[in-house]
Amino acid sequence: MTTLRIALVHSFYASAQPSGENEAVLDQARALRAAGHEVAVVAARTDELARRRLYPVRAAATVASGRGRTPVADLLAFAPDVVHVHNLFPNFGRAWVRGWDGPLVATLHNYRPLCAGATLYRGGSPCSSCLDGDRWAGVRHGCYRDSRAATVPLAWANRRGPAADPLLGRADRLVLLSELSRRTYLGAGIAAERTALIPNFVDDPATGDPVAPTGRWVFAGRLTAEKGALDLLRRWPAGVPLDIVGDGELLDRARSLAPPSVRFLGRLDRTELRRRLPSWLGLVFPSRCLEGAPLVQLEALAAGLPILAFEGSSVAESVRADGTGAVVSWDEPLPPALSHAAARFPGLRAHCRRVFEDSYTERTWLRSTEGLYREVLGVSPPAGR
Template sequence: MDTLRVALVHSFYASAQPSGENEAVRDQARALRAAGHEVAVVAAHTDEAARSRLHPLRAAATVASGRGRSPVPELRAFAPDVVHVHNLFPNFGRSWVRNWPGPLVATLHNYRPLCAGAALFRDGATCTACPDGSPFAGLRHGCYRGSRLATAPLAWANRRGPDGDPLLRRADRLVLLSESGRRTYVRAGVAAERTALIPNFVDDPVPRPAGGTGGRWLFAGRLTPEKGVLELLERWPADEPLDVVGEGGLLDRARAAAPPQVRFLGRLDRAELRRRLPGWRGLVFPSRCLEGAPLVQVEALAAGLPVLAFEGSSVAETVRARGTGTVVRWDEPLGPVLAAAGARFPALRTHCRRIFEDHFTEATWLRSVEDLYCGVLAARTARH
């Protein structure tokens, strides 16, 4: 296809909180450039903005009003064929999108336009009170960082639902990463025909993962309430070996809850985690929230690693649909489930790798996103 000029707009989250969104944007920029497209990443970095003591006030005002830093000067200088917005929170305003004249698509990595906490999660369970018609429920419960004050700008910005969000209204197409994510946004009022399902990808690991049983189970993620790590460790059988990779505010409580066979490895950089993935028995995914489409699941499939997912997340839905592991209910005794999965998972490794090759490669993503860009360009040309 012809070379396109693509601008990716992204507000990078702080490095203290590792983000799959940040990694996905970097991966996509690299993939588009490798395919011959001209790419500009128009970025704001929370690490830089947070050096100012006024950053919290500026970010709150930007989120509440939609006005603030705009990528438009950089976009005009680059003159893209397509603008692809990933994340504007909290450093970019949103009002600029109303007047952007060219094709614009947006990836919805999380549920922030519907939920101040971005995860549709509260008190240990999925919560859809705000999109279901109580837009200030998040404010009452302090759903962003446990603070009503911090939640107020987000609650105000989301008060009119998806139809009141400038980005959701303006985008020519909205990219969702999972079927459950698409259903959630459609149920909240986004027109299904404006959505496109394009899952995340990871580049192909080299060498290919070898067969094997692996000795220990793996949890990899932030140690925060919505990830379900405490509930997992409280149920974890004493004789099953588990490695916990990640950091977060629940680390001390997680250590206290863990049986002796659990090791805490801290944070591993992405390359090291991917190198080591084939050596584990399986990825345990106990998330208590819906999730978007976490990269660690795709990285596990690339390594031929099956997934043990707890009911209730998009990962559990994918595991069930693709046959890439086992889905377990929270009320099931975990010991027998782990024994059965441990016996079954070695034979699933080739299948998991095949699912990765069929659905989650860079080439598959590139074809889908190029088709999307060409579609919005053609539609804009037809209207004008």
């Protein structure tokens, strides 16, 4: 494809809370550069901005009004062929997109335009109250950071529903990461022809020294309510080995619920986690929210690691569709499900690896994304491609 000038716009979340969105943006910038494109990452970084005086007030005002810090000056200086917005919350305003004259694509990594908490989850199960028209439900329940006050700017910004969201209305194409996410946004009123389903990718792991198999299961994620770790530990059979990789506000509670066969390994950096993944029996994914497309799912497949997913998330749908593990409901007994999976999963490793190679590599993502850029630019693909 002809070399393009591509601007990725992203408000980076604080590093204290590891973010798959941050990682995905950096991965995509690297992949596009490696393909020969000129790429500028136009960033606002919470780690830097949060040190400034009155930052919480300024961020809240930007979220509520849609005005404030904008990337426009940097974009004009770079003069991109395509602007690709990943995240504007909470450090960029949204109003600027209406006046941007040029192709604009946006990836919807989460459900923030539909939900103050960005997860469509509350109190142990999926929640669509705000999406269904009760615009202030998030405030009543304190859905953002368990705080009514902190939720007000988000509820105000979303008060007129998805149709009034500047980014949803202006983007030439909206990228969704999973079929479940796509269906959810279509249900919110987004026209199908304005969407593109392009899953994330992860690097193909470098071949290193083999890691000895442990025969243990692994959960890897934030220890927060929507990720389901507490619900998993309440059901986890005594004597079945499980490793918990991650940290979060519910760590102490998780430790109190865990039987002696559960080990807490803390937070592992991405490289170390990927090195160890082949050693586990399978990835347990108990998320209670819909999810977008968590990178840990793709990293497991790249390592040839099958997934035991609980019903209700995009990962469960993917596992069922691709045959990359097993899906269990929250109502069924867990011990027999684990026993059955433990017997099947070693034979699924090669298949999981093939699914990764077919669907979640950098090459596959790049082909789809370059095609999307050609589409919004009105450029036909070169002959023979």
